[in-house]
Amino acid sequence: MSQHPHDEFDDVPPYQTGEAGKHRAPGAAGTGGTGGSGLRWIGLLAVFVLLVGAFAYFIVPRFSDPDVDTTAEDQDAVTESEDQAEGAAEGEDAAEGDADPEEEPAAPQPASDTETPVQVANYQGVEGGEASMSAELEELDYNVVWNGDWNFEERAETPAVVYPEDSGEAEQAIAAELAESFGVENVESHDQASFVTLIIGDEYEG
Template identity: 40%
Template structure:
């Protein structure tokens, strides 16, 4: 082996662990490599924030869908105008009651409250009872039906006709004659109540 004379390069101090290289200052840290603990914490925090945002968005959308009312309830709460129907109250009209309309066509005097009886003077059997039914349908106070007493009362008048006992019952008797289409109305004190006398012209089956 060739021997060289000793020179200045042979006086270099031995290598120490804290030395990185001749071009770096003593104690300098190496560059590059994996990120430290502080870098990992930053990425974890960003991931947590992203998860929280997603969970909050899902909860908000789910809450809005649950609060929306069912479609069936909206249809039940629709007004007549929304359904394309006219409101009778806005048009100034009220729903008509068939019974009220029928009573409204009757004369007011008919409701004076006096008792009236039906008398069969030679008509078909059951005529007085049938006429009593007609009077009840008019809302009158109806007494028991009866037959004409030929032995004690003689021949009956021309029928049909209405007798009323006093002047205070005249208006009701005339109103009843108008409804029953009876032309003859006569005051007679021989009767205690108003009476409707029917005869052979009366058809009890026609009233049914």
């Protein structure tokens, strides 16, 4: 067995419990303890940051959601009100559009029978009214054979259309046609009428 020369390490006393080797640099023995404590604080800080993040992500929105919902509901209510107002306005416009304007009387139509004789009689109307009405009828191709004053019984209403009591279908048809063209409601037979006669009064201005 070889014998080594005596050196300075042979004089170092044995290690005690928890004691670092004498050959280490001064202060190196406590490095392990300090490092473990620092890691613990870093871990706790990381956990705290995670908790704060989770709180901000999950909890905070729950406090803010009611305001958002309320705002959305208010907006929906405003939109609904606007839609109802527009619907009411459209309904009023539709009602106004459906309302029939005051209808003007239809213009007299040309005669369908240009041969059956007709007359025009003026009963207490404007002077010369019978002549003006005769001209109108002639322009519509009616066969006007006479015009003048009504010299028979008093008339309660004018205008009126009368036709002979023994008249045929042609005369009754032309009487009805005259009444329709000139808006006459009173159409009747007359025992002294020789032809179909349109009686005008003060309603006709000529």
